[in-house]
Amino acid sequence: MSSKPEPLFQPLARDALSQQIARMLTDAIVSGKLKPGDRVAESVIAREFGVSRAPVREAARLLESTGLLVSHANRGFFVRTIDAEDLDSLYELRLCIEREAAARVVREGKVAGIIDRLRAQIEDMVGMSEENQLIxxxxxxxxxxxxxxxxxxxxxxxxxxxxxxxxxxxxxxxIETVFDEPGLVARNHYLIIDALLSGDQDEARAALDYHIGVARETVVGRFRKLEAEEAAKR
Amino acid sequence: MSSKPEPLFQPLARDALSQQIARMLTDAIVSGKLKPGDRVAESVIAREFGVSRAPVREAARLLESTGLLVSHANRGFFVRTIDAEDLDSLYELRLCIEREAAARVVREGKVAGIIDRLRAQIEDMVGMSEENQLIxxxxxxxxxxxxxxxxxxxxxxxxxxxxxxxxxxxxxxxIETVFDEPGLVARNHYLIIDALLSGDQDEARAALDYHIGVARETVVGRFRKLEAEEAAKR
DNA sequence: CGATTGTCGTTTGTCGACAATTTCGCTTGA
DNA sequence: TCAAGCGAAATTGTCGACAAACGACAATCG
Known part of the structure; x- marks a missing residue:
């Protein structure tokens, strides 16, 4: 017999049901199958997955802690609705974190170790952008x-x-097709790489200020427009 | 009759068992009655409170999302252990957030609206410091x-x-009695107030850089020392 | 006809029980 | 003596059931 038998099977996904359910729900939300404001009733989800309510409940609480769901006491879970202002706050916080992270990466000379993977991911993005695989x-x-x-x-x-x-x-x-030119956003990431390679912390910070600032304006602006349309409709 | 009837009763605090339990557990942890690494067994807690495991479980998951507890699959919950490096990361993140928040408060001219409350809180701190009410x-x-x-x-x-x-x-x-001189830390907060009143965003940022930097060095340093002692012991 | 109250179905909050898993003390064998 | 293996006890993961709470609609009263 082989001393190290080639594994015939993968260990089957044995993390708790709640984790699997959490993943499924997350996918459904980020991919837009569940829309903001939609009700997520424990009993309904439990029936669909063929499990009891307990793991569903836990999954929901998990997503609540990540902010994808909100719960109203005695009324259950709903997909989080998010308004433009909130989204703007989100980007502001993201910017705080990411710029300092980038500064630290530069400061501690860790750019070289990740530069290849970063480049590869940009390539991936460009490819997906050209195939219109926005999500x-x-x-x-x-x-x-x-x-x-x-x-x-x-x-x-x-x-x-x-x-x-x-x-x-x-x-x-x-918001489908936010971006004007295919591949443009993807390729803009090269500016971040350049800044990281410059070795200057402030330049890294500035690059992210700019990059995230653009995304923030685009997405938040789009959101405001959607809100205005929604408001006009009633 | 009065057109707008003065509400006779406050809505009575009727939050779920899980919420009450979460509060209790939080208190126990932040006050040090439960120490890092301690096991928090659902069944034990449930027995002590005289409730079933379900609400305890939920409370635990809640505290997990706030980072006070960690859970290992099939092994239950433990009070989060935290090492000096992690604590340092914590302070770094806190700094990111707080300095930008302060800058925004200055930028949007919201200092005047909170200055009184800030002062009152410093007074409270000084008082508690003199009574050695550290927690x-x-x-x-x-x-x-x-x-x-x-x-x-x-x-x-x-x-x-x-x-x-x-x-x-x-x-x-x-870490009991971190601080040298009673009231010193409390009074240092006046520096922050001064910076906020200066109306200069960068000054506000700098004040928090300094203030949180001191706390960070003190607390993290103390932690490193504790860790070293712990390591030497074995 | 409008507002309040009663009722009903649905959903959550909680419970006790069972199965699966881990832990730990004990035995066993080298 | 000590390591490995076994088994009992304890603990978590999951389940189905019940009670309480909520939302909506019908019934009642002015």
Missing amino acids: LQIGVDLQFHRLIVESSGNKRFVAAFDKLASEIQACTAM | LQIGVDLQFHRLIVESSGNKRFVAAFDKLASEIQACTAM
């Missing part, structure tokens, strides 16, 4: 930024970023 | 900073700050 592109985009945050070495930055990212992803996915 | 003083200290964050108008800042604050409170409470 996937947003995912990779956030991965790119996450990688910077991650290699700052500050675990709290990462945790906070992740929390924001899922919400930003959900919001950005809501 | 209470820490609470008011964080309230002071929270007030600044809150009046930045950025709800995300507040949410993130709250999450950090509970952990910082727990950690600071662990």
Whole structure:
């Protein structure tokens, strides 16, 4: 017999049901299958998955802590509605974290270790952009930024970023085709790479100020427009 | 009859068991009755409160999302252990948020509206410091900073700050008598007020850089020392 | 006809029980 | 003596059930 038998099967996903359900729900929200304001009734979800309400409840509480769901006492869970102002706050916080993370990456000379992966992710983005895979592109985009945050070495930055990212992803996915020119946003990430490579902390900060500022204006602006249309409708 | 009937009763506090339990547990942790690494078994807590495990479980999940507890699959909840490096990350994130919040408070001219409350809180701190009510003083200290964050108008800042604050409170409470001179730390807050009143964003940022920097060095330094002692012991 | 009250269905909050998993003391064998 | 293995006890993950709370609509009263 082989001393190290090639594993015939993957260990099957045995994390708690609640975790699997949380993932499913997250996907449904960030991909827009569940829309802001939609009710997420424990009993309904439980029936659909064929499980009891307990794990669903836990999954919901988990998503509540990440901000994707909100709960009203005795009335259950709803997909978080988010207004332009709130989204703007979100971007402001994201900016705080990401610029300092980038500064730290530069300060501690960790750019070289991630530069290849960053480049690869930009390529991925460009590709997806050309195929109009907007939602996937947003995912990779956030991965790119996450990688910077991650290699700052500050675990709290990462945790906070992740929390924001899922919400930003959900919001950005809501507004189809935000961006004018295919691949433009993707390629703009090269400016960040340049700034990181410059070795100047302030330049790194400025690059992110600019980059996130553009995204912020675009997405928030779009949101305000949607809100205005919505308000005019009634 | 009065057109707008003066409400005769306050809505009575009827929050769920889980919320009450969460509060109790939080108190126990930040006051140091539960120490980092301690096991928090659902069944034990449930027995003590005389309730079933469900609300305890939910309370625990709530505290997990605030970072006070951690859960290991199939092994339950434990009071979060925190090392000096992690605490340092915590302070770094806190600094990011708070300095930008302060800058925004200055930028939007909201200083006047809170200055009285800020002063009152410093007085409270001084009083508690003189009575050696360290834990209470820490609470008011964080309230002071929270007030600044809150009046930045950025709800995300507040949410993130709250999450950090509970952990910082727990950690600071662990190390008795961190501070040399009674009332010194409390009175140092006047420097922040001065900076806010100066109307200069950068000055506000600098004041918080300094203030939080001192706290960071003190608390983290103390933590490192504790860790070293702990390591030497074995 | 409008406002208040009663009722009903649905959903959450909580419970006690069972199955699955981990932990720990004990035995066993080298 | 000590390590590995086994089994009982304790603990978590999940379940189905019940009671309380909520929202909506019908019934009642002015």
